[in-house]
Amino acid sequence: MSDPWHHPHKECRETLHLAKELGWPAPVKASNHGGLVLNCPESDPGCRLRFYSTPKGVESWARNARRKIKQCPHVADETPFDRVERLLGQAERLLVAAETELKRQDAANHALELLAEADGQLDQVDRELTDLEAEFEAAATAEQQLAADRDLLVEDQEDGWTPEEFVEKASFGLRTVRTELRDLPARNPRHQAGTERHDAAVARVTSLRARLECL
Template identity: 35%
Template structure:
């Protein structure tokens, strides 16, 4: 055990300490007997105390069960902030996915427009009509893209997809730390799955 009570040499106990910190628990204190540390919930409820061991048989199982105790403690303050962070990541991912969808559609529309121009000699009148429709569609898509991504130069579709993937990975990591019965967690998981499916469509389009 190092001098920093938020750090532990054991991976399972480190995850437990990280979770306690995220849920607003105060820094663990040195135990008065038998060594190790003691974690107390924000309300200092003695029934919610957790003994953090340094070594010993079964210590990793104790660390894992302690994480459930932290999540279930009604005095924890971290669940709300974690849900807020998840919502932020999902919102950002949705923005990047929508931008990637728009950019993909715009790129495909531009290709259709280019093919149409090449075939314009065969049917000039029809080409003019289609040209106007496709040009209007491109302008509409580009306008929405500028609202989502006003900066220039604009990221490529692949870069947008990578940014969305990063946000979804962060959201999913935090979803695992939210109690299953927490308010709105079902809505967040549903939103995560929806965005993941949309991102998969973009990746398949990029692979073509």
């Protein structure tokens, strides 16, 4: 089954993602123009949005659509700055998950290398394995903490995600943050704080992607 929240245009896709996060029902196919119809949680005609397959002026249309979604009175009372901070928190937790998984993989790979070289070096292997046990225990502790916070991660997250999946999901959230910040007053202290957190998280994404390319 195709994803009802998918759209070929990036701007429309991000608009649909915003509606999903704010609790709007999944869009339905329109009967008269081949696109999608998105209704708010109360199916208020005044909040209805129509997604065409190839909308004209898509960036301006999507910006106005996101504003309409955020102004809908039938969703949770979340300010734009609240949303920015929530998305930043999600992205930061996803990056921690990616870093933890990479550490676990590093420890496992290191163990395999040691076992391959174990012939004739059993004494050295014993010392290295003792260090590895400490690494595994540290990774297990980090994974337990991640599991305790799992309910704070993005909706529909599944166990067994790869570092690449964690990083890409975090990157998607950060693109949404950047779009949100463009529409918010730059002089507000929360804007500056959100921008700094966004830039720091983007730097971590870049670092993690470079590391993943070397694997």
